[in-house]
Amino acid sequence: MLSVAEALEILLTAARPIIGTETLATMDANGRILACAQTSQINVPPADNTQMDGYAVRAADCASGSATLRVSQRIPAGHVGQPLEAQTVARIFTGAMIPSGADAVVMQEVCEAEKRDDGDYVTVRHVPQVGEWIRRAGEDIRSGSEILKAGQRLRAQELGLAASVGLATLEVVRKLRVAVFFTGDELTMPGEQLKPGAIYNSNRFALRGLLQGLGCEVTDFGIVPDTLTATRDTLRRASEEHDLIITSGGVSVGEEDHVKPAVEAEGRLNMWQIALKPGKPLAFGEVNHTGSQDTAFFLGLPGNPVSSFVTFLLFVRPFILRLQGVQDVGVSSYQMRADFDWPKADRRNEFLRAKINAAGGLDLFPNQSSGVLTSTVWGDGLIDNPPGKTIARGDTVRFISFRDLMA
Numbered sequence: 383m384l385s386v387a388e389a390l391e392i393l394l395t396a397a398r399p400i401i402g403t404e405t406l407a408t409m410d411a412n413g414r415i416l417a418c419a420q421t422s423q424i425n426v427p428p429a430d431n432t433q434m435d436g437y438a439v440r441a442a443d444c445a446s447g448s449a450t451l452r453v454s455q456r457i458p459a460g461h462v463g464q465p466l467e468a469q470t471v472a473r474i475f476t477g478a479m480i481p482s483g484a485d486a487v488v489m490q491e492v493c494e495a496e497k498r499d500d501g502d503y504v505t506v507r508h509v510p511q512v513g514e515w516i517r518r519a520g521e522d523i524r525s526g527s528e529i530l531k532a533g534q535r536l537r538a539q540e541l542g543l544a545a546s547v548g549l550a551t552l553e554v555v556r557k558l559r560v561a562v563f564f565t566g567d568e569l570t571m572p573g574e575q576l577k578p579g580a581i582y583n584s585n586r587f588a589l590r591g592l593l594q595g596l597g598c599e600v601t602d603f604g605i606v607p608d609t610l611t612a613t614r615d616t617l618r619r620a621s622e623e624h625d626l627i628i629t630s631g632g633v634s635v636g637e638e639d640h641v642k643p644a645v646e647a648e649g650r651l652n653m654w655q656i657a658l659k660p661g662k663p664l665a666f667g668e669v670n671h672t673g674s675q676d677t678a679f680f681l682g683l684p685g686n687p688v689s690s691f692v693t694f695l696l697f698v699r700p701f702i703l704r705l706q707g708v709q710d711v712g713v714s715s716y717q718m719r720a721d722f723d724w725p726k727a728d729r730r731n732e733f734l735r736a737k738i739n740a741a742g743g744l745d746l747f748p749n750q751s752s753g754v755l756t757s758t759v760w761g762d763g764l765i766d767n768p769p770g771k772t773i774a775r776g777d778t779v780r781f782i783s784f785r786d787l788m789a
Contacts (some may be wrong), residue, residue, distance in 0.1 A: 403554070408550055437474060451505075466483035486515070559624045569605045571605075614645035614648055621670065626680075627681070651680065687752075699788075713787055721776075766780040
């Protein structure tokens, strides 16, 4: 059997980034993949400004620690002040430009304001240092510097950063087009009557949700009858105008499992046994486009719901990210304390559903079966337990959060 790392390496090596981009308004680019690096044409901030409400001063005028100075002007954010005269201060508000001549800001909490017949005055009960509470021009971003790299997934913070340098539009990778279908005469859709021997098609909902979370354009060909002819026909239709085809179930060698021979007839297929629990079987190949030399990638996932879910997170997610042009497809892991015993080692790499408890340790879902979908809702993530390893209460384990696996 292939190790998890070996199978993932094969997939990532085979992935060919898709071609094609589109330009979107920055406001509409959330979740998309940046097609090319972005460079700032301005300094951020564009000019020296104050970090807080207070008074712009000449530091030398406040050296006594109790200097009383006249307020010569008022500078709100978005307005430009006049040069600051010696022995005066400027009332200034967060974000406003520092007037020429001023070299520090004192916060209003250490100042005492008073009105006199000849104007407003303030006593500064502080000895400011030059540069105090001033944000310098270019402190965050220098003009000409790269702010975003090609292949980055655009989140709220990347969009904010792009907007901060005035980028109204961004060139992004076109959406990955993914076709999905499901085989099995036993599959029933929610809302329909559940006949004897039938099950509701939970994988259809989970798989579509995972794909949409990755920004894919999903075409759902639904539940396909358990015949070789119907499966081949669906594969041919799915290969047109799609980059990737994903199925769940039907890739075994039983008489009613038609996906394997259908893919072999319409393209090529590799069947892998992976030292993974839950999971193990994974099919990878390509389906030919009718009338051309182009192909669509094919991934066949296990039918058990937890196996399908975990296999998607570990293999399909990074494969899709690489197709989208993302180079860093890894996820963060955390060293955490196990608050349970797992005395029976498995020869496969186990991914155990676990939850973070109030004490900062990990609790284990009591039933780790590949059919127990409630464990994926109850849990916060997966414990990556190496082959042949038992776990004793208090041991340190490697934990991968669902939050990171679905980002």
